[in-house]
Amino acid sequence: MTEPSTPRWREPLGVFALALVIIALLSLLSGAIPWLAANLVAAVGLVFFGLAHLVFKRIDADPKRFGVDLDTIPASQVLFGLAVTALIFPLFALGNHVWERQVLDRDFVPALENYRQWSPALQTRPPELTAPGARVWTARRAIHVELSSPEDAPGALSLNAHADAPVHWQSLGRTNLHVTDQNHTWELTPTAPLARYTLPPRTPEGQVQPLHTLTLTYDAPITSGAGNTAPGEPLTLKRGYAWILLWALTHLLLVALPEEYFYRGYLQTRLGQLLTHAEGHPRRFLGLTLANWLTSALFALGHLLVPVGGAILVTRAAVFFPSLLFGWMRERSGSIIAPVIFHAAANMMVLLVNVHYYSANA
Numbered sequence: 001m002t003e004p005s006t007p008r009w010r011e012p013l014g015v016f017a018l019a020l021v022i023i024a025l026l027s028l029l030s031g032a033i034p035w036l037a038a039n040l041v042a043a044v045g046l047v048f049f050g051l052a053h054l055v056f057k058r059i060d061a062d063p064k065r066f067g068v069d070l071d072t073i074p075a076s077q078v079l080f081g082l083a084v085t086a087l088i089f090p091l092f093a094l095g096n097h098v099w100e101r102q103v104l105d106r107d108f109v110p111a112l113e114n115y116r117q118w119s120p121a122l123q124t125r126p127p128e129l130t131a132p133g134a135r136v137w138t139a140r141r142a143i144h145v146e147l148s149s150p151e152d153a154p155g156a157l158s159l160n161a162h163a164d165a166p167v168h169w170q171s172l173g174r175t176n177l178h179v180t181d182q183n184h185t186w187e188l189t190p191t192a193p194l195a196r197y198t199l200p201p202r203t204p205e206g207q208v209q210p211l212h213t214l215t216l217t218y219d220a221p222i223t224s225g226a227g228n229t230a231p232g233e234p235l236t237l238k239r240g241y242a243w244i245l246l247w248a249l250t251h252l253l254l255v256a257l258p259e260e261y262f263y264r265g266y267l268q269t270r271l272g273q274l275l276t277h278a279e280g281h282p283r284r285f286l287g288l289t290l291a292n293w294l295t296s297a298l299f300a301l302g303h304l305l306v307p308v309g310g311a312i313l314v315t316r317a318a319v320f321f322p323s324l325l326f327g328w329m330r331e332r333s334g335s336i337i338a339p340v341i342f343h344a345a346a347n348m349m350v351l352l353v354n355v356h357y358y359s360a361n362a
Helices: 010-029 034-038 040-058 075-103 242-274 290-305 314-333 337-354
Strands: 133-139 142-148 159-163 170-172 175-180 185-190 194-199 213-217 222-224 227-229 235-238
Touching (some): 075 314, 142 185, 222 235, 242 314, 314 337
Parallel strands (some): 133 222
Antiparallel strands (some): 133 142, 159 213, 170 194, 213 235
């Protein structure tokens, strides 16, 4: 392999544009293809890995020259990433608290119990019901149960829900709700062909929902991201701590690693070859290289223009600011390992802190 030559602008910008188009298409298609929706994070990661790898092969360059050396991971790189995380976390927690309380007007309810969560698989909403059956998913921490009954005989099918603690159901649409508090059992019966029930994450008294286990049984199939059941077969949902490890591995291996491989490994290095003085020193602005500033702008643009759930979210452009720190760590360490560690940790900070905030109408 040879030393990578200075590229033309069209190479890094063209590769970025291609990645953006592919990821946007995948995001839009995920709304119609359930298996793609369930694996969208992995698919996006493969796009970043694949495009950067193809460029490395095309220019006959050693990825190690781009800070990409996954064969050996020095402990110093890991410690660097963890040290930056330890320094930033208190500032992040304080800023996040001000944002949640003053801007979003959400209640702060700190408790260890908040870390018990439903399986992340339930966050994927199953396809629309086209026949008698039920579908279950979670959104904003609440459990949503939608029931479809025969059009000519609404109310012919009922769903039995049994929990390990008293809860508070809300029914939407024309439905009947029978509660037996003594046994924590509910009978949910649609009086129209289609009905929906919501189990909020709080009790009527405003306390954090103590529910740990919920078992649903319907006389028709039940579909959910956690699995499907046959008519009459129970579906048991449990809250627990396993999501923390699952999301930590997801953000490390499927989010932070491929994004840093592409943005800080490939893109920032190539832009750095273009944004230099005549003597070869990197151009800088406010102490950071122009390559870092531009890469961070593209990083924010990529997050802004890719729809989430079919919508463009302006707030996603805020990743520009942590991206500057990712870029600085890449240049300071000469590797993507430290920024990968901090990138994954930063994503987990959001998840671990935000479980303590609740909207008044949640």
